[in-house]
Amino acid sequence: MGKVRKNYDDILKTIRLVMHIDKAALPASVIMSIINAIVPLVIVLGNTAIINAIVRGKLYHAKSMVLIVYSVSIVLYIVSSLMQKISNTRAVKANETLRILIHEAWERVSFQSLVTAEYFSKMMKSESSFRYSGGIVVFCHQIQNLTGGLVTVFGSFGLLIWLTSVGFLSSTLMVISTLTTLSFLLIFEMLLLRVFRHLTNGNITLFARLMVLERKMNYFLMSIINKYEILKSVKTWGTAGLIQKRYLDSWNLEKKTNHQLVWNDYISQIIAALMISNIVVWMFSLVILKIRMGFLPVGQLNTLFGGVVQISAAVATIASTWQRTMRFQNQMAYVNDILKEKRILDSQDDSGEEYPVIREHNIISFDHVSFGYNSGNEVIHNLSFNFELSGISAIIGENGSGKTTLVKLMLGLLRPTKGNIFWNGQNIREIQSDEYFGLFKVVFQDFRIFDVTIGENITASDDYNHEQMKSAIFDQNLKDWISALPNHENSLVGMYGESNLQPSGGQKQQMAIARSNYKNGIYQILDEPSSKLDPIQEVSFFSKVAMLSSKTPSLFITHRIGVVGLAGTIIVLRSGKIVGVGTKKSLLRNSLYFRKIWDSQASLYK
Template sequence: MGVKMKFKKLWYDSISFIKLIKADHPGIIWVIAVGGLAGAAGPFTQLFFYSRVLNKVLKGLYKECIPDVVILLTAALVLSLIKKACDQSVKVLREACADTIYLKTANKAFSMEYEEFEKTETMDAIRRVQGGENSSGGIGDQIQSIYVLIEKGFAILFSLIFVIVLFTRTKADSSNFFTSIWSTLLIIIVFLTVFFLCLKLSAISYRKFYEVEKKNEHFNSFGVYLLAIMNNYQFGKDIRIFSMQGLLEHYFKKTMKTINSVFLKWSIKDGSYTAVIVLLTQLTSGLVYVVLGGKAVYGSISIGEVFMYAGVILELTGAIRSEIIEYNSFYYRSDYLNTYYEFINRPNNRYTGTLPVEKRTDGEYEFVFENVSFHYPGSDNLILNQINLTLKVGDKYAIVGKNGAGKTTLIKLLCRLYDPTEGRILLNGIDIKYYDYQEYTKVFSVVFQDFKLLALSLEDNLTLGEEADKERIWEVLTQSGMRSAVEKMPSGLQTNLYKNNGEGVEVSGGEAQKLAISRALYKNGPFVILDEPTAALDPIAEAEIYENFNSMIQGKTAIYISHRMSSCKFCDDIIVLDGGVISERGSHNKLLKEDGIYASLYNAQAKYYA
């Protein structure tokens, strides 16, 4: 990439990043600007007044030094206080901005289409950003880079002003090199040459570093995964029983060996580049001292100015070195942070409706599938094919079929986690895509087969941030058979689940499933969907759920998905899916008489209970 394109990209990335952090923290730009200005001005203020004081002391003008000393101390104190205040503010804002960006990322993940979120490329993008965050710095480090770039930019500007003053004050005596303008021009030319050489060397070093980072993305991710397993108590039993320690240690050592070998090669090259940069800057500093010393010897500048301009040149050298490092760091880190921008600003492709869902106290919500077909993105294999189905108000439905028949996919379409490839789904005669999505999801109380509980209080797991109705909570816990277990917990409803966030209780798979059922019942949606809701329950608990099934759903419309055919007896209508189509439909007794797929599935299980 050419220098012009590189600077253009840097400018675009800088503006994009500033807009991103400024949206929620508008004051951060002023803090960075003021802090950078104060930090850069401090050393030059001291050098200027040191020079004045030294010249007056050498002339014996001690009283005249007092105003300069007062101004020097006052300016140093004020600038130091401003700089420290801004440093602390930036430190706090770094964390705040990082938290804001993470929250925006989470909000985008919450709001984006589920089918987009589930895609491999979306997960890869998120993992890539996380990998960059762990190894190359993230939002906070990028803010710090901007802070340093601005401060050192001001320092370079002040240095150039001093150099211009030195240039204009040089006596036009061409008979002597040190008193001629050529000595000053030599310093400027050498500095520019060294600057661009160091910039080039640093850019090569950082480019190689980020090439190494990209090559190691997979190994970094795998290493983090292995560490998470080794430090996760939930894997403890398996590790001990199956003696997995050796396997995990083998892969971890192998991964770290690969990572370390790659970084060792890079560090050797980086060390050579750094050595050349340091050598060039030190030689330049030496040249400056020689030229300034010559000017002082031949009376072109005073002794005080020698120290002042020497200090200025040292500040310029340090500022240039820091500017180069931060410039390249900012430039290459932007590749990772751009993934944030792309993810946060990714448009939602799904049509978002605005119609509110009619609030009905009678639960009269009827769904109709009209010629619905569906295949997952990137695949031509139809999971559902021309489904026509009406789900009448108040009825209890069972959806059964072999693995891969399309049962869970049908539920995902009903909940609008995916949109049909063909056809449409109607709620009370209106295509569901025209409803406001948040309003639409309130219709459903769902227990997914792969449900998740949070490592928070039991009450939070049931109410999910809504104002708690204690009477309702105990009612649903009674219906699911979990009341007595909760009453025995150390802090009742305030007991934390699991130990991820400190002290908590470990619930069994069956208890977790009962809590998931309680959560669905507490939501009190008019349409209940239970996907394998008793898979982890013991036979007695399962029988209790079946016996209380009618009272639990209280006249709501319900869909029950299960591989246990005996559970279908409690349903009014059984829908058998096979190969993505409805192959059979009817009551339990009717389907047994037809002796089809349902009967074969039922009899295959029933013979073990004979």
């Protein structure tokens, strides 16, 4: 009973979501389905009245009934067609709105939530679930089928109950016959219904399993070969056989699961047909008995068969639609989850209302700051320090020491699990997040270049200042390469362009740094900025950083000990704690850990 209640609650949740997006799509669908369900019943009752009039010799009355019944039916069908048009148009529009809402939910999420594997998994599931489920258009069709089926069933059952009740108390034989008929009908119907529910639950489980397998197959078949970097690794390391085996394993399991699903559907249809046949057999026997005893006119056989035919079609529709609706709700659960704003943004992620105060010498202060991701293990431990944004600064430390996490905290992308961070005395929680982040020009080590034009990659816009963009290109020594391309900065990057332009790793990093330079921030933060640059490009890059440091102060994170000499202030990080702050000279003299890192790499720079 609890599972049935949950199913109904899920459907109501989706109905509320659809009504929130568009208030006309579902009502139009419901009105149309009710009309479509009523018209056949009107025709059945009208035909019964016409047959009875003909049997009694009242031909004029029969002609009048034909005119009335079919005129009403035609008018109702015209109204139904209008409602269908409204429903289809509004459902398509609502579907696109839902897609936008899903994407907006991704945009609203705090960086702190976005970087967790749990939320990223929800993002992927919500996107694929929306695609596979068909969205609001499919849901409206399902509601049409369910509503129409239920109206038909209740209406037809009303006719059958009326046929059953006629002459019920006229004799002992009729009472016994009616009660016996109904008892057997209900017993067999309940048994068949239990089997049908079991099959429906099995279908939902199989469909959920298919969704997981489908995602695996898409990964091994499409995601890998559609990404140049991954395909390059596949060829380099000879993993094609392994990937193909994984794909075939998933394919074989999906094929087996699909066969089970098809078989379940087939058995479900047989059970639905048996449920109808059970009603037909018992009700036909009872009506024939009543006609022979004179309680019903012969025309009521039309009512019986018309009602049974309507129930048969409606039950088959309800049965198949219910199973599809349960599968749909199984997929929409991910969409509903991603749209729950309160689960995405809690109070600690809310943006403040203040504007950042900008001074000649800006300072970021950490006050007993600790941070841990969802795993619960702290990455940053109780840091307290003041950091002046001037000149060139560097953060150095081994892999996993918390360097990038420290910068993300500094940028406000992550919020401390303990302590507070201040910008010139303002708690950054109280500052508008977009305004605060706009102060910084940032390049992370996991930068991304997108399949748009070079100019759009650098400016992050399709409407940009060409002179400013060309200046950013020149500063990163990209001018000669871009000028040699047929369409220059309008050349399309990636596999979707005609030329399939694939910049080198170094060129991509230079484009990412140029994107940072194009932005009008007052402080530059570079995470492993030279990791993909060749030695000549690296020297040129850091020379420009040094030259521009008086105008745009910079902080860079690096593993390369040779470049930290450019920095006036070096922060040494170890296991989430600051173990040294100073110049290269003072740290070599006073920090054993810094000296150890220096000695391990010094020979590379001789």
